[in-house]
Amino acid sequence: MLNKRSVYDEWHKAVHGKEDTKLIKLEDWHKNALSLSPSLNKLKVLEIGCGVGDFAIYLANQGANVTAVDFSPIAITMAKEKSQIQNINVQFQVADAQALPFEANTFDLILSCECLEHVPEPQLALNEMMRVLKPLGKLILTTENYSNAILLLWLVCWLRKKPFNSGEKVQPIDHFFLYWNVKRMFNKAGLRVEKMTGSHHVFILLPRFHPHTFVIDKFQNPLFARLFRPLARHMTFLAIKK
Template sequence: MNKIKTSIKNYWNWRSSSYGVDADKSAAIANQWQSIVHQLINGAPGKRALDIGTGTGQLAVYLARAGYEVTAIDISEAMIAEARRYAADQQLQIDFQTGDAESLDFADQSVDVIVSRNLLWTLPRPYQALMEWRRVLKPGGRLMLSDGLWMNTTWKRVPRLVFKLAKDMGRNGSRISLRFFYTYASLQKRLPFYEGVSLESALALMQAARFEAVTPYDTSQLRIHPYGASVPKRAAPPFFIASAIR
């Protein structure tokens, strides 16, 4: 594993214990995501699914609840451990593995569904990742992809973060921001989507990777903003959900 991915892995290992799941925000947010996943994968040719960048396993759980045989991968061993605990609490059988989103250890045309959320922004080679995902999908297989324009400009806010950390005496939010900076400051030039991914960029990337029927999901119809439940709506980060067919 190269230095970039080792740094990324180490950050998310550290972050795993505080990352949480959709239901931590609200049951309504969790139900929204589950409904969207089930809707956008409808019509897949079979029941084998892959969750890439699974984190604490939330999308994998939604897939398993829909009757899919689910494999879920993440670069972070600690995230995988958290995901296994969460799936066990839900009494679901999911195959969690460590893995590289840009170099999948799966045979050509071997899965029916791929889902990925909040991963694209942190990949050094997002186009290669999309090509890999297309490789392992069966013809007619479904892809659901979500990310956002997170405006990761932590490096511009370091003096304020240091002051806030001192004021808050090490509270978790300030520690996360500073740890994020120390990890990603040296990586931002190596990550094409470091500051986040717009819908337009994501759709263009999916089309370049030769996915068909690339379609944005109308997020304006969501009852609750999944990343804005604790902040004013105008301050919530813009995000997208899109689907495509192999």
Template sequence: MTNAIDTAEADRALKTKHRAMWAQGDYPSVAADLIPGLGEILVEACGVRPGDRVLDVAAGTGNAAIPAALAGADVVAADLTPELLETGRRLAGERGARLRWQEADAEALPFDAAAFDTVLSCVGVMFAPHHRTAADELLRVCRPGGTLGVLSWTPDGFIGRMLARMKPYAPPPPPGAQPPPLWGDPEHVRTLLGDRVTDVTAERRTVVVDRFATPEAFRDYFKQRYGPTISVYESIAGDPERIASLDADLAELAGRHDQGTGAGNLVLEWEYLLFTARRAD
């Protein structure tokens, strides 16, 4: 009994930490500035139609939920961080989208089994620490024959490599937590879902990001706005040498992946996995 209580308390503490991490900085601007089209790509890949019951898990500010609502679906956007949901409500209002926003943990979704025709997540559920638990929840709330769609950064893509660069500077992850970019490995996702899905498609694609003038500008943008990066810097705040080392690592990573000609802005290609399937009957 004591072990179960300790585990539950540790999980609550971890979720509190995650909630705070995504609330700091300015993730809404990251989503809007750098990846505004990814949600629409996922919604289109899932074949969302008017009247469909759609759940966007780890929805953030609605990068996928809002396009789904504009396509005529009956949408619920669920996220662990209420600050992101509040921004999403405002953005939805500006675009004339009507949907429901609900605070929810991707690993313990407060919805009935088989409640949705489509369950999707755009670079969201990948950050839930316990992948099997999150995958089980995605399938549980999706009706038999319904669609599951997940868009995730790949381990070998730019964001996957950035997260790997930051890992040595961060505190050790709690027991059982898995690296987010594993959701970008199709074999990992197939293992999580197993024979509970059919009609699987897994396609690697890239999004081009060219808003940064220099590698240092990229680094500083993420230091100021992206919750995971901010958290890592906070963990080494008392160590100037490690801060300088991480500064150099992130700038070097951006410079090495520049696909441009060397004149003007950086041109970065961020690889992601677009995974869709149907829940087996």
């Protein structure tokens, strides 16, 4: 566990170490999560897998009372520096998503973006999220989905016996997720999925072409959006504690 923590520290240094701490950057998956979010004003919010803090700072700017955790001490140090520069109050702390240091029934809303696939035991993490949610509290979670052409990258990496790179450098843990098995994990944790959306539909990958060449980010047609959402690379779930 300690070894993986040091690896994640090095990953954050490599990916985020040269970022401008005066800028707050939201990724597409953050925007997907916000599209399913209730009004944040005065909600007690927990972000899990907060990284260097951009999303947590944004949430606090919307009036939420935000606690944000990450496995990496380096990430939390960077996040605290950003929040101080932005003069925004966020309670950042180092924590393991599989053993959250909070009492049961604490938070109105939990957000977790692109984190679940990187924890050793994803089911344990979802169980913990359910535990610390208040009754009828909401969880908005985004994660990778490989029931699309990205599957070809997995196969190529497996054949070449090389670690899979999902986008920004190889991570020490990168689970292979499909829409259906993630939804089963929600149900097993006692979380009822209310809504689901998806973005970044990768239909084909060809040699010497950038992976974004044959992509539809979002379908404008509601029927197509509903039909193809289980095949989107970035899945976003809104779930409620049963």
